[in-house]
Amino acid sequence: MQERFYFDPYQQTLTATVVRHDESGVVLSETLFYPLGGGQPGDTGTLTLADGTQLTITDTRRDKETREIHHVLGAGAAPLAPDTPVTLTLDWQRRHAHMRVHTCLHLLSVVIKAGVTGGNLTAESGRLDFDLPEDMELDKDHIEAELNRLIAEDRQVRVQMTSGEALQRQPELIKTMSVTPPLHLPEIRLIEIEGVDLQPCGGTHVARTGEIGPVIVKKIESKGARNKRVVVALA
Structure with missing residues (x-):
């Protein structure tokens, strides 16, 4: 197929x-x-x-x-x-919303520099869970401002391909701690956001960050001693 x-x-x-x-x-x-x-x-x-x-x-x-x-x-x-x-x-309206939110979550992983322990998305919002150092605080207004700045810069989003073997030599590209990409495969798909991010991903994304549109940070909540959940939504 x-x-x-x-x-x-x-x-x-x-x-x-x-x-x-x-x-x-x-x-x-x-x-x-x-x-x-x-x-x-x-x-x-x-x-x-x-x-x-x-x-x-x-x-x-x-x-x-x-x-x-x-x-x-x-x-x-x-x-x-x-x-x-x-x-x-x-159902294009729903899929396109998924694409917008998914690309926004990649930007969220750029703004918050910590390991990702989980994530999910809908047509309206998405969330990532972060494994934060104990001394790291999250500022809702700062995160929202940085996300909207990267969106407004209208950076190009591209697909690259790599191999599992090559990806093993670049472990810093793997941000999700809970799920390991299939490193045994000869080809693994990477999503590049021009100038700011490159990570493995099999999902669908918009072609430019400007297509996401304005977003808001709905909430930040604790999910454990080190685990913080950040929820973003399309404005």
């Missing part, structure tokens, strides 16, 4: 054929729907048949063993036969 979201996260429609439809969802010949992972929700949208029948895709998941992507249909959808042609249409 070709996974178009890796190559062009802005593509919104795609024609494909059904490979299999079972209780886990519909597997297609290719897809542009991003599956749940890395703290980013699975995409939603519609699947349209040749006769115009439109089915709702309520979630997208990846099988951990086979790596296949399953498009979960709404309740009551009739089974689709193999080789059935379909047209996928992404």
Whole structure:
């Protein structure tokens, strides 16, 4: 299966054929729907048949063993036969919001220079948990100002590729302490924010930081002796 979201996260429609439809969802010949992972929700949208029948895709998941992507249909959808042609249409407004928030979280990891112990995002907001030195304090207004400065600078966001072997020689690029990238793979995807950040990531991102728009820091809360959670939201 070709996974178009890796190559062009802005593509919104795609024609494909059904490979299999079972209780886990519909597997297609290719897809542009991003599956749940890395703290980013699975995409939603519609699947349209040749006769115009439109089915709702309520979630997208990846099988951990086979790596296949399953498009979960709404309740009551009739089974689709193999080789059935379909047209996928992404809920673009929701996906684009995920892209904006996800890139903002990468900027948050630039502003707060500490290890990341977890994270999550929605179409409205996102959060990162940081492992902070005991003497490090977080200033909400400063973080918000720095985030909006980096956003306003409209820095380019690019995809780079590296190998697991090369990444092992650059451990400083791995910011997430709770999840290690698949270092055994010959190719690992990196997201570069021009001049400020480079880190492994399989999610979807905007092309420039200015596309994020203004953001606010909603709250900072303690999640343990050293663990601080910072929640940001699109303004």
